[in-house]
Amino acid sequence: MPIAVLDADVLFPMMLRDTLLRVAAADCYRAHWSSRILDEVTRNLISDYGMEPTRARVLRAVMEEAFPDANVEGWEPLEPAMRNHPKDRHVAAAAAAIGAGIIVTSNIRDFSDLPSGVVAMTPDDFLVSLLSKEADRLLEALVAQAAGYRRPTLSVVELMERLSGIAPKFAAKALSILGTKAK
Secondary structure (H helix, E strand, O other), X not given: OOEEEEOHHHOOOHHHHHHHHHHHHOOOOEEEEEHHHHHHHHHHHHHOOXXXXXXXXXXXXXXXXXXXXXXXXXXXXXXXXXXXXXXXXXXXXXXXXXXXXXXXXXXXXXXXXXXXXXXXXXXXXXXXXXXXXXXXXXXXXHHHHXXXXXXXXXXHHHHHHHHOOOOHHHHHHHHHHHHHHHO
């Protein structure tokens, strides 16, 4: 099972965060983050997205409770040795600390020169990769995700349409597979 560290920028957009976490909960991959990554998520949800501080803290607590083994510890001593962009060295250090092969980030340019065996992938490329390996499980997670929305309600097709702005290749491939299965 792939092991991935989720950068803060893929945990900001609600629908993308929900998709990545539901796919992890469906055992398509193991999701990880550090307390520093979650600090950044919380801070930016409040400052950039206008989320109430209490709601941001509750969201973080829910994530930590749902994924009790996701938090990476002991990455701090590795950070100075990382050669990627200084502001994102903590993410590479977290990946190195747990032997994660993947960092999922929308900011690929800050993740060049990573430790051996670690690659940075956009959420689009990452989800496409998972879809090619775990299509049935991943599609079940998407169906459950769409069914979970109430305001407004969403079909899987509508969910994919919304995700297409962030993950266009993934949305197109998922819709193609869903269309084939419906026939």
